[in-house]
Amino acid sequence: MNPELKKSIDELIASNKVVVFMKGNRQFPMCGFSNTVVQILNVMDVPYHTVNILEDDAIRSGMKEYSQWPTFPQVYINGDFFGGCDIMIEAYQSGELKEQLEIALNS
Numbered sequence: 001m002n003p004e005l006k007k008s009i010d011e012l013i014a015s016n017k018v019v020v021f022m023k024g025n026r027q028f029p030m031c032g033f034s035n036t037v038v039q040i041l042n043v044m045d046v047p048y049h050t051v052n053i054l055e056d057d058a059i060r061s062g063m064k065e066y067s068q069w070p071t072f073p074q075v076y077i078n079g080d081f082f083g084g085c086d087i088m089i090e091a092y093q094s095g096e097l098k099e100q101l102e103i104a105l106n107s
């Protein structure tokens with residue numbers, strides 16, 4: 001992929017403990033899956049950064065390649081790809097998400 005784009009994604013996920021690449025933003029999610037992830041993170045009460053992939057086609061296609069994941073939302077925690085909506089729901093219910101967020105935010 002474009003090395004400039006890769007570098008800017010690298011920097012974005014390195015400088016924010018939690019990043020959500022999503023459709024819309026936290027105030028106005030433009031898709032039910034993205035909305036679910038926003039609701040989960042709001043309940044967890046953690047700081048997170050969102051990127052609206054609908055505003056940038058290069059990011060939209062670039063993130064699919066970068067994450068090797070075909071859909072949005074895409075959640076990064078502590079620099080690592082964590083998952084999409086289904087994985088977030090599962091991890092929220094099992095307690096795994098709380099654990100990972102605690103590790104990330106305390107590191």
Ligand SMILES: N[C@@H](CCC(=O)N[C@@H](CS)C(=O)NCC(=O)O)C(=O)O
Pocket residue numbers: 023031033060070071072073084085086087
């Ligand atoms: N099962 C997926 C659901 C997400 C999904 O299906 N997203 C679709 C519709 S919003 C998507 O991003 N499609 C690719 C695209 O729009 O570029 C998950 O767990 O996140």
